[in-house]
Amino acid sequence: MASSLEENLECPVCREIFKDPVSLSCGHSVCKDCLKRCWKEKEKLCPVCRRRNSKDHFTNFALKKLCEAFIKERGEQQQDEKFEEALKPFKRKLQHFEQVKEKFEQTAKHVRVQAQRTETQIKEQFKKLHQFLEDEEEARMAALRLEERQKSRGIKEKIEALSREMQALSETIKATEEQMRAEEASSLLNYKAAVERIQDHPLPEDPKLASGALIDEAKHLGNLAFNIWHKMKDMVSYTPLTLDPNTANQSLSLSGDLTSVIEGEVKKLPDNPERFISSGKFVQSSEGFDSGTHSWDVQVGDGVGWRLGVFAESARSDIWKGSWVLAWIGGTYSARSGSSTDLDLKKKPQKIRVTLDWDRGKVSFSDPDTNTLIHTFTHKFTEKMFPFFNTWCNKHPLKILPVKVCVTVEQSS
Template sequence: MADSPDEDMSEEREPLQKDLTCPVCQGIFRDPVLLPCTHSFCRECQVSSMKYNKRCPLCRKDFEEGQVVANRALSDACETYLKTKHTRPKLESGGEDCCNLHLKPLELYCEKDEEPVCVDCVSLHSTHRLLSLRDGAPVCKRELSFKVQIFEKKVESYKKTTHKLNNAVEYIKYQAGQAENQIKSEFERLHAALVTEEALRLKALATEEEEKIAAIQELIANTNEDIVTLKELIDTLKKEMGNEDLPLLKNFQNLKRKAQWTREDPCLPDDSLLSMGKHVGALSYKIWKNMQAHVKYNPVVLNPNSASPWLSLNADLTSVKESAERLTAPDNPERFDPCVFVLGVEGYTAGKHRWDVIVGDNPRWIVGVCRESVTRKKKFTLSTSRGVWSIGLSKGAYTASTPERTELQVQQRPEKIRVKLNMDRGEVSFWDGGTAKHLVTLTHKFDEKMYPIFGPGLHNTPMILAPGKIAVHTS
């Protein structure tokens, strides 16, 4: 019986492959060069050999570097051979895939290059760790299992985040209810002249509520999509991990590329809650032109989105005191927790500003200004070096928040503290609001937006933002 064409081709390939094999690396010649002694080697092998001596690795004859020439004929023959290698038959031993370079079964796994190799490839991976297919598969499975574990934990984390985001939606609705009640109350007091204004402000509130909820619901939807995608990725990896060793190892690099997650983890973004100050802060002042006799103006109103969960604010955001129990509020980035502080709604980058704070007989409090970037999510010592310029009362002593804790000499206990901030001169001064006596001035070149900061202490006595005087000028 005549030999098949594949068998003839295989017999022809074996001696041809030997003729095209570099005696140093045992692979098909790559950019071969010819030495004066007529022996040929891969250029890279020849260069490596010259690091030790300038002799032919086979016959040991000396040569000079300038005598080495490119062997173009041999290079062309190697290229032609490699182009036709796809026509090679499968080996009879189980029909396994073969090495593209040496036409031998893939029996080893290179841990560094993350690919299966044949026994003749060993010299090309001499500095790499080679494992059997049986030992290599668990290595890949362990890495993929680690990916699966990460994604499973991420799914659980995303589920918890989704729960928090849903809670944030409910809190926004609660905020909207609070704002609506306050707005209605104010408009009832002034309703004859303010019916139109009331409708406009309720519309603005409803619009922002819808926008904020829509934004978070979109984030929830995206998070749920991420959960589905992660689960699909987990299922894919688990399915591939159940394949035979060799298919798994051959597809490992592709699986590893797919097993990446570059999207950012979902979280409640900045400015995600309602801008309560815009709707209910100093509301009567905003309509003073029509109702001057009923206008109440506060230079500063409190930002409930920054308030510690242990603080309770009144409806018009001008009073703050300790809450009997921890309030339920989203852990948004603006909120102080665990420190018991609250900021004013408006920050300042220029100009002169003044506000009065009624501290009453509260035995512990702080009043001042702080940088917008002040720490929110961990405890810190009040100090100018931490971005807080303030004075306070604690254990019967009045101090300024300098690094060395400057003690203030106060003869008469002030019930009202006046804060004057001059951004242009870099000064914040504190006064006894009742006697107009100067207490202390702190200086700094403010290079960041500054916010009023208040710490009423954990006492039932409220800290109240005193209303300012209104002057109407006409021309």
């Protein structure tokens, strides 16, 4: 519609909107300046139909007002378009911010879920510890009460035996005194006989408190906290690594104690910078190492496909540019660091031990059940290395195995 109107308002000579339009006797209209140029060079012919004009031309005020209104409207429209064009980056930025805000809100919701889940697990762990301490306290109090009853019964028996001895002595004394009063006190013979009867009656030994009659406080209180803590190690486990759920690909599921991973349903998780999303079904350890020797055992079982290894911190965006990996893919074992090398294993291991010797620049993989070395990489490490795990099996998880906890008491020098 606007295009058709614009065509009707165009000067047939300059092909622009009329400026001071004039109308000729033939009925055609042109710009005043365009008409002057045409008539200056040629006869007074209409530039459109080439007819001679017998009358003077006149200004077409109606057409002029219409053109001015059209030019004004078009100018305003162009201004609006420029304004809209200028606002486009801001609108795009606002739209992007709205998307980011939505992600942030989802992240805040996820943080609340994480906090609730973590709080529940912490409470469960402390509940177990509290129950252990309560049971331990009850057992130790029961042992104390049992010893108290035993020691009290022993002392009571001693007291009862002593009472019987005292009664017997009292009766002997009383009988002798009565006999002496009944006989002739002046009779020396009777006196001697009475003395002999007393001397013939043996005196009981002095009662003594037996050794161990008291409560063995040292047994109950000595190193009490240490002994409880030492006993507590049997109910806890320690794994050398902990999986970081904030790095897990959305298709992986981690156990509650963060020691095993398996492929599961795709979950809606925050797109945080640490998370492996497009790079693969990876999850890394929360711990990284930049010195020393570190080792961890992983139960791989009969999983259909997995990768284990370490990667350099700088290779997070493209893990294959800085990683040292042992893989089980399509029935073939391979070692990969840049290029891939197939391995010929005589026995399918159920566990894999990964050992990182950062200082010597070695990463080795072995079978801990047979103590068989599988493969060793050598490289000069210059940055922090992170263990990582990759699986696409939904039946057999990769599980970091606990290590034996030992308590050693050393004499201070």
